[in-house]
Amino acid sequence: MLDITKAAQRTGATIPAPARIPVTLTVNGVAARLSVAPWTTLLDALRDHLDLTGTKKGCDHGQCGACTVLVDGRRINSCLTLAVMKDGAAVTTVEGLATDGVLHPLQQAFIDHDAFQCGYCTPGQLCSAAGLIAEGKAHSPDEIRELMSGNICRCGAYPNIVAAIQQAMKP
Amino acid sequence: MINFEYARANNVADALRLIAADPAAKFIAGGTNLIDLMKEDVERPTRLVDISRLPLKGIEETADGGLRIGALVPNSDLAYHPLIEARYPLLSSAILAGASQQLRNMASTGGNLLQRTRCFYFYDPATPCNKREPGSGCSAIAGINRICGILGTSEECIATHPSDMCVALAALEAKVHVAGPAGERVIAFSDFHRLPGNTPQLDTNLHPNEIVTAITLPAQGFARNYSYLKIRDRLSYAFALVSVAAALELEGDTIKQARLALGGVAHKPWRDMAAEAALRGQAANHATFRHAADLLLRDARGYAHNAFKIDLARRAIMRTLAQAAKATPQSQSAKKIR
Numbered sequence: 011m012l013d014i015t016k017a018a019q020r021t022g023a024t025i026p027a028p029a030r031i032p033v034t035l036t037v038n039g040v041a042a043r044l045s046v047a048p049w050t051t052l053l054d055a056l057r058d059h060l061d062l063t064g065t066k067k068g069c070d071h072g073q074c075g076a077c078t079v080l081v082d083g084r085r086i087n088s089c090l091t092l093a094v095m096k097d098g099a100a101v102t103t104v105e106g107l108a109t110d111g112v113l114h115p116l117q118q119a120f121i122d123h124d125a126f127q128c129g130y131c132t133p134g135q136l137c138s139a140a141g142l143i144a145e146g147k148a149h150s151p152d153e154i155r156e157l158m159s160g161n162i163c164r165c166g167a168y169p170n171i172v173a174a175i176q177q178a179m180k181p
Numbered sequence: 182m183i184n185f186e187y188a189r190a191n192n193v194a195d196a197l198r199l200i201a202a203d204p205a206a207k208f209i210a211g212g213t214n215l216i217d218l219m220k221e222d223v224e225r226p227t228r229l230v231d232i233s234r235l236p237l238k239g240i241e242e243t244a245d246g247g248l249r250i251g252a253l254v255p256n257s258d259l260a261y262h263p264l265i266e267a268r269y270p271l272l273s274s275a276i277l278a279g280a281s282q283q284l285r286n287m288a289s290t291g292g293n294l295l296q297r298t299r300c301f302y303f304y305d306p307a308t309p310c311n312k313r314e315p316g317s318g319c320s321a322i323a324g325i326n327r328i329c330g331i332l333g334t335s336e337e338c339i340a341t342h343p344s345d346m347c348v349a350l351a352a353l354e355a356k357v358h359v360a361g362p363a364g365e366r367v368i369a370f371s372d373f374h375r376l377p378g379n380t381p382q383l384d385t386n387l388h389p390n391e392i393v394t395a396i397t398l399p400a401q402g403f404a405r406n407y408s409y410l411k412i413r414d415r416l417s418y419a420f421a422l423v424s425v426a427a428a429l430e431l432e433g434d435t436i437k438q439a440r441l442a443l444g445g446v447a448h449k450p451w452r453d454m455a456a457e458a459a460l461r462g463q464a465a466n467h468a469t470f471r472h473a474a475d476l477l478l479r480d481a482r483g484y485a486h487n488a489f490k491i492d493l494a495r496r497a498i499m500r501t502l503a504q505a506a507k508a509t510p511q512s513q514s515a516k517k518i519r
Contacts, residue, residue: 028186048187048229051216071217072284084257084286090216091287094187095209095231138283145282147261156514159417160281 033097037062038106046093053077055093056103064104064133068162075161078134078141079103085141087160104133107140116140119174127165135161139175151176182219189231193360193394199230201362201390208232208392210253210289213280214296222306223297223313233289237394240264246400249358252291252393256346257282259290269398270510271407271428275349277513278411281418291393294347294357294373297384298340298448299420301325311337312381319381327486328420331494332447332478338381339484342374342449343420349409351450352426352442355398361391374449381448403428403440408504410497410511410518411444417516421445423494425501429465436460441473441502446481446494453477465506467499474498 030045037060044059053070056062056079068076070089077089080102107114116139119125126132138161148154154172163171188206190196200206207226209215210233218224237251240262248264259265260276280288297303302310302320309318321329321339329339350370357368374385387393406429413419421444430438439460443451456477463469474495481491500518504510509519 027184031187048185049182049219071220072213075281075283078283085283086287087213087283090213090284092187092209092212092216092229095212095233141286142282145257150514152512152516153514156417157282160283 031094033093035093035096035098036100038102044093048092048094050093051089052079052081052091052093052096052101053088056088056101062103062105065137066130066133068131068134073162074131074134075138076131076134078138078161080137080141083141083144085138102137102140104136107136114140116143116174116178119177120171122177123170123174124167125170125174126163126167131161131163131165135163135171139171139178142175143179148175148179183222183225183227185219185226186228187231188228190235193235193237193392196230196232196235196392197360197362197390200392203228206230210292211255211287213284213288214292218297218304221304223304232392237291243397248398250290250396250398252289252395254290255286256280256288256290256293257285259346260285268402268404269349269353270404271402271409271426272346272349272353272398274407274409274510274513275345275424275426278409278421278424279345290346290396293344294350294393294396295385295387296343299343300329300340303340312340312377312384315380315382322484325486326484328422328445329484329487330447331481331483331487331490332443332451333376334448334482335377335379335381337379338377338448340377340381340448341445342384342447343445344450345409345411345421345424345444347374348424348426348442348444348450350396350398351452352428352440353398353402354440355396357393358395358397359387359391360394361388363388365394367397370450371452377448384448401430401438403430403438406431406505406508408501408510409513410501410504411513412493412497423490423497425494425497427498427501427505429460429502429505431465431506434464434466436463436465436469436506439473441477441498443477443494443498446490451477460502465502467503470499470502471495473502 033044066076068074072087072090206228209229237253239251260273302308308320330341355370411424424444426442428440456473
């Protein structure tokens with residue numbers, strides 16, 4: 011068991027809190043001005059500062075993929091990214107996939123193929139799949155599985171997720 | 182995560198000035214390992230110097246026929262670069278065997294070299310670990326050591342280096358270019374990472390306040406006869422129990438040149454010059470591969486939970502060399518080992 015006082019010393023309780031830093035992001039096409047602490051992750055900035063709670067916090071350690079978003083068109087783990095480091099970036103979250111009330115082809119395909127059960131990993135799966143399609147490197151079910159391996163689904167909906175992505179990839 | 186300040190560097194000189202000004206500062210590029218370690222309270226920098234915007238993102242041909250890779254090229258861009266795919270497919274394959282596409286999109290080339298071990302005890306500040314807290318003891322030697330090393334371990338540390346990319350870079354004899362207060366220098370890849378010895382807190386020979394600026398590859402890329410085989414506890418998105426990078430230059434059936442590097446078995450990508458010498462000039466067959474594997478593993482030592490790695494490594498070496506010799510490299514998406 012860690013001694014609380016020792017832990018507090020060790021974790022730098024004596025360091026004064028640094029000033030907040032202004033950050034500008036374009037989130038789902040809309041400019042957002044934030045003022046964040048240096049340690050605020052992009053995930054926490056989206057959820058807690060911008061109320062975009064579609065992006066999920068699963069493991070918070072880059073091991074599950076629930077926090078996947080697109081930054082400047084590329085899929086990343088928002089839990090391992092500091093918001094200050096992405097100043098000026100364009101971010102797409104699951105809330106930004108549909109356009110004018112019409113579901114993104116991936117969202118429709120996930121419904122068509124029942125590609126979820128509890129749904130907690132789904133926003134990350136959708137953003138990851140959108141990134142995968144943009145990359146253009148997956149041409150077979152094996153390649154889809156491999157390039158989607160950063161998104162864990164504890165309900166085990168993998169076969170249906172692969173089928174849904176195959177449907178959305180069709181020209 | 183502790184309180185820390187944030188500073189952004191605009192060029193290499195700026196980065197070196199910022200890092201030298203604060204002994205508790207750390208560089209951050211992709212952040213995939215450092216932010217995780219900060220969340221776990223393993224790393225406790227009081228200032229982060231953001232180097233992610235430095236102009237070190239190019240991949241260029243060099244005068245000697247090789248390539249120069251900027252330290253901030255993301256792992257995914259490196260793996261899919263046309264010149265890497267065509268001339269250094271071993272490197273491309275090894276990168277794609279590691280992490281996930283999201284992490285590869287974030288992680289930098291230089292940062293991949295500097296990632297820390299995933300030994301469970303290093304990650305757990307409630308337990309002794311000589312790498313995290315020198316002199317506190319090694320919990321892995323008598324603990325859960327399934328993922329730990331079998332070669333070049335010490336009485337103080339049996340951790341492994343977790344990178345796949347570095348195993349290929351070792352086999353390809355890459356060079357690491359660094360800049361620091363004393364100027365620029367070039368480090369041979371085999372001299373970059375260290376064995377644990379009695380200073381396991383030091384992963385590399387990078388000096389304090391130095392920054393990795395580039396990796397260079399020599400002209401010979403072994404694009405015809407190569408393979409990267411990674412054995413792990415699940416089919417994807419897991420660190421290697423054992424991985425093997427093999428690269429051969431064949432003349433008919435005779436091995437003219439051979440490179441062999443292992444991941445998941447030691448504190449650094451493991452090369453053995455005697456094993457490579459034993460391959461040169463020999464026929465590319467089972468007996469030759471077996472002899473080289475036995476040589477490479479002659480001093481291997483297993484612990485309570487990882488002794489299986491010795492036999493696994495022997496078989497993986499033989500299989501990977503056979504794949505390289507037949508020009509049938511391991512696919513990183515179709516996982517069946519042929």
